[in-house]
Amino acid sequence: ATLKNAALNWATQKCLPPPEGWITLAEVLPILQSSPPAPLPEDFMVPMGYEVPDETFHKEFVRDVINSVGKAIVLTGPPGRGKSTYLSALCDTLAEQDVPTVRHHYFLSTTERSRDRVNSYVVEQSIKSQVEQFHKDVPRATGDLRALLEACASHYKKLGKPFVLVLDGLDHVWRINAEDKRPLDDLFSQVIPCPNNMVLLVGTQPVDNAQLPIDLLASAPKAEWRTLPAMSENAVLSYLRKAVREGRLTTGFEDVRQAEEQLLGAASALRSRTNGHPLHVIYATAEL
Secondary structure, eight states: OHHHHHHHHHHHSTTOSTTTOOOOHHHHHHHTOSSOOOOOOOOOOOOTTOOOSOHHHHHHHHHHHHTOTTOEEEEEOOTTSOHHHHHHHHHHHHHHTTOOEEEEESOOOTTOOSOOOSOHHHHHHHHHHHHHHHOTTSOOOOSSHHHHHHHHHHHHHHTTOOEEEEEEOHHHHHHHTTTOOHHHHHHHHHHOSOOTTEEEEEEEOOOOGGGSOHHHHHHSOGGGOEEOOOOOHHHHHHHHHHHHHTTSOOOSOOSHHHHHHHHHHHHHHHHHHHTTOHHHHHHHHHHO
16 A cells, blocks of 8 residues: 555656656665564764864854755764764754754664665655654645655744754765665755755765765855864863763862863863864873
């Protein structure tokens, strides 16, 4: 029955399945599963006491995301910079400001071996399940993912709120899918151009154009991408203070003023030695 309904959509709408309307085994197999898969987990863990790498950048980025309806914003940075952790923390910030979001991480953890996070059909189902679970007031849309996103964006526009879709870890698709980016092209053909009142927020390493969806590059050229900054000295200081509070690090001074002076000096030196790279800060602190 599910395949029949999908086939009706494919037969009556242009370019379905995306991108050119060809029905392949990749589209048919997930539909023919004997039972629907459990929704993918989409919570990328944010460590307790996490500090954004740069408070000024964070405030400006939150403002830009909220004010960029109808556009795609790409957040990039080198491996280990903490993009996924930051995007999850950003989702928490948006939730605190009552901004509705849904998200998908193409890579969640090295221990998650049995779940297909790349197949475009699976991604669509994950997004749909989030809408059903967290956005119950959105009128149910019949049709494809595009129709659902447009319904969400339209619903929240009436409430004076932007609707944010977060797609993170695009650089993983090329590596784990045998250098085949078609799942990205399939999904982004439904997402771009951005529906009115929706913000598309994308996270990826600065990889070659051949590894990225064509529609994304057309909508958000690399010259407009935002780079997540390294940890500022204040962020390093906050991390060291947290280590002291948790008993993992000691200054060797009981006097509060002397202890703070030690932490200030350590933060400055650590920022200089690590260039604010989060993993280097974490491992250096652990070694201390």
